[in-house]
Amino acid sequence: MDIVVCEINIKTRHVTFASAMRPVIIxxxxxxFYIKGNxxxxxxxxxxxxxxxxQEYYLSPGDTIYMFSDGLPDQFGGTDGxxxxxxxxxxxxxxxxxxxxxxxxxxxTKFYDEWKGEHEQVDDILLIxxxx
Numbered sequence: 421m422d423i424v425v426c427e428i429n430i431k432t433r434h435v436t437f438a439s440a441m442r443p444v445i446i447x448x449x450x451x452x453f454y455i456k457g458n459x460x461x462x463x464x465x466x467x468x469x470x471x472x473x474x475q476e477y478y479l480s481p482g483d484t485i486y487m488f489s490d491g492l493p494d495q496f497g498g499t500d501g502x503x504x505x506x507x508x509x510x511x512x513x514x515x516x517x518x519x520x521x522x523x524x525x526x527x528x529t530k531f532y533d534e535w536k537g538e539h540e541q542v543d544d545i546l547l548i549x550x551x552x
Contacts (some may be wrong), residue, residue, distance in 0.1 A: 422440055422457075422489075422490060423439075423442060424437055424438070424439045424440075424442045424444055424457065424487045425437060425438050425439075425455045426444075426485065426487065426550075428485075428552070429552065430477070430552070433478055433479040433480070433481075433483075433552050434476065434477075434478055434479075435476065435477045435478075435479055435485060436474050436475070436476050437474070437475050437476070437485075437487075438473065438475070439455070439456075439457025439475050440457060441520075442457045442487070442488070442489070442490070443455060443456050443457055443488065443506065444457070444475075444485060444487055445485075445486040445510060445513050446477060446479075446483070446484070446485050446486070447484045447486075447513070447514075448477070448479070448480070448483050449480060449483070449516070450517070452510065452513060452514050452517065454506075454510060455475060465515050466547060474497050479552045481552060482551065482552070483551070483552055484517060484549055484550065484551040484552075486513055486547065486548070486549050487546075487547075488509070488546060488547040488548070489543070489544055489545060489546040489547075490543065491542065491543035491544045491545040491546065492504060492509060492532070492540075492545050492547055493505050493506045493509050493540065494542055494543055494544075495505070495507075495532070495535065495536055495539070495542055495543070495545070496536075496539045496540075496542060497502045497535040497536040497537050497539050498535055498537075501539065504535060512528065512531055514541045515527075516528060521549060521551055524549060528547065533546075
């Protein structure tokens with residue numbers, strides 16, 4: 421299983437997360453940072469012990485954390501029927517980060533619908549954006 425576990429202290433704006441094979445995008449002061457997850461999944465039949473590093477950040481008002489399943493970047497679409505990919509998702513998040521969360525939802529939903537077009541949805545899709 422690939423997953424991100426995130427703890428946010430709203431009062432101090434302290435964020436701690438650990439990630440198994442899933443990246444996180446954080447927008448701090450208008451600049452986006454792509455944080456790779458650990459290269460191990462949770463579970464499986466591994467005989468070695470797995471470790472998941474904690475990542476810690478202090479956020480300022482207006483900073484945003486984005487967590488997402490692999491279903492969004494793996495979605496086929498566009499004019500050539502190719503995968504959306506992480507690079508396109510990162511660019512999309514950078515383009516909408518200054519908008520209100522409602523505005524972001526509207527733009528991202530429209531982008532996804534246009535990208536997917538007539539292609540079947542290939543996987544579950546989850547995109548969570550949290551602004552402090």
